[in-house]
Amino acid sequence: MRVIITGGTGLIGRALVPLLLQEGYQIVVLSRHPSQARLPADVQVVPWDARTASGWGHWVEGATAIVNLAGESIAGTGLIPARWTKARKQRILESRVHATRAVVEAIDQAREKPQVLVQGSAIGYYGGRVDDTILDENAPPGQDFLAQVVRQWEAASEPVEAWGVRRVLARTGLVLSTQGGSLPPTMLPFRFFLGGPLGSGQQWWSWIHLQDEVRALHFLLTHPQASGPFNLTAPHPVTNREFALTLGQVMGRPAFLPTPGWLLRLTLGELADLLLKGQRVLPKRLLDLGFQFAFPTLEMALEELLRK
Numbered sequence: 001m002r003v004i005i006t007g008g009t010g011l012i013g014r015a016l017v018p019l020l021l022q023e024g025y026q027i028v029v030l031s032r033h034p035s036q037a038r039l040p041a042d043v044q045v046v047p048w049d050a051r052t053a054s055g056w057g058h059w060v061e062g063a064t065a066i067v068n069l070a071g072e073s074i075a076g077t078g079l080i081p082a083r084w085t086k087a088r089k090q091r092i093l094e095s096r097v098h099a100t101r102a103v104v105e106a107i108d109q110a111r112e113k114p115q116v117l118v119q120g121s122a123i124g125y126y127g128g129r130v131d132d133t134i135l136d137e138n139a140p141p142g143q144d145f146l147a148q149v150v151r152q153w154e155a156a157s158e159p160v161e162a163w164g165v166r167r168v169l170a171r172t173g174l175v176l177s178t179q180g181g182s183l184p185p186t187m188l189p190f191r192f193f194l195g196g197p198l199g200s201g202q203q204w205w206s207w208i209h210l211q212d213e214v215r216a217l218h219f220l221l222t223h224p225q226a227s228g229p230f231n232l233t234a235p236h237p238v239t240n241r242e243f244a245l246t247l248g249q250v251m252g253r254p255a256f257l258p259t260p261g262w263l264l265r266l267t268l269g270e271l272a273d274l275l276l277k278g279q280r281v282l283p284k285r286l287l288d289l290g291f292q293f294a295f296p297t298l299e300m301a302l303e304e305l306l307r308k
């Protein structure tokens, strides 16, 4: 029972690894910088260039699953989000498409193909919006930059279906963790009593606790009837205003100082849309299959993350 994880050194991968080890899987993580990987000793960390199958493709032979998470960070790796230059936008797109093509190439070459490809994806698929429309997996794709990235990222994995490999598209929302992702930068102004809604605060933020994210990935990996797109978001998304109020409440800080949208646009450029727009997404297909969230409400998730 071998699972190969690309980008397994990242926020989601590092949390997925212990869960899969506990379930008895042998784990192979593909990394561009294996010596820097901080993973348990029983994980095999294998170098790859995230572009081709050469040097690592043989690991796919007879593997149970591949979880494909690799991709250049969308908001940058520091506490302050990094602006989208033309070069960064290109890396955000190409890193995902090239890595996925490499995975597809390796699956093509394998005589005994994996049963399932869990393909990383994002709710950015639906486009950044400011309305209250409820979006499930049948909602049409958006048109903005991230929506185009996600469509091409998903599409790059499509060939495996013709070879009988079950393909799951894990359309992930805002992953909440204190170890990385969007929560630590969001908390920063609250620490200094400067927290509040961003822009109008009416944009929807569809979030998921990191533990539920990796539980859902494992659930989809092991349920043979799961294929196609799945929204990995908690069943109770909130507006940004509600997010700020709940975060302030849990941190014991005020949450009334709005950050004007124009200021975010001035500082972050196009990336500001990531904060000022959102999607009201529901995990319909996960719920239909019987997945149970450990942290269905934002209050439960933040209490667990910040008060433990």
Ligand SMILES: NC(=O)c1ccc[n+]([C@@H]2O[C@H](COP(=O)([O-])OP(=O)(O)OC[C@H]3O[C@@H](n4cnc5c(N)ncnc54)[C@H](OP(=O)(O)O)[C@@H]3O)[C@@H](O)[C@H]2O)c1
Residues within 6 Å of the ligand: 006, 007, 008, 009, 010, 011, 012, 013, 030, 031, 032, 033, 034, 050, 069, 070, 071, 072, 073, 074, 091, 095, 096, 099, 120, 121, 122, 123, 172, 173, 174, 175, 176, 180, 181, 182
């Ligand atoms: N976290 C979220 O809130 C969220 C939400 C929606 C979707 N997602 C998506 O889910 C995936 C995993 O998320 P994450 O938060 O775990 O990401 P992450 O912490 O940024 O980790 C992604 C991993 O991808 C690899 N990587 C980075 N830049 C790369 C590049 N230019 N080319 C190839 N590989 C590269 C890195 O591994 P090595 O350095 O070891 O090669 C890195 O550890 C990402 O693709 C992300 O877009 C995440």
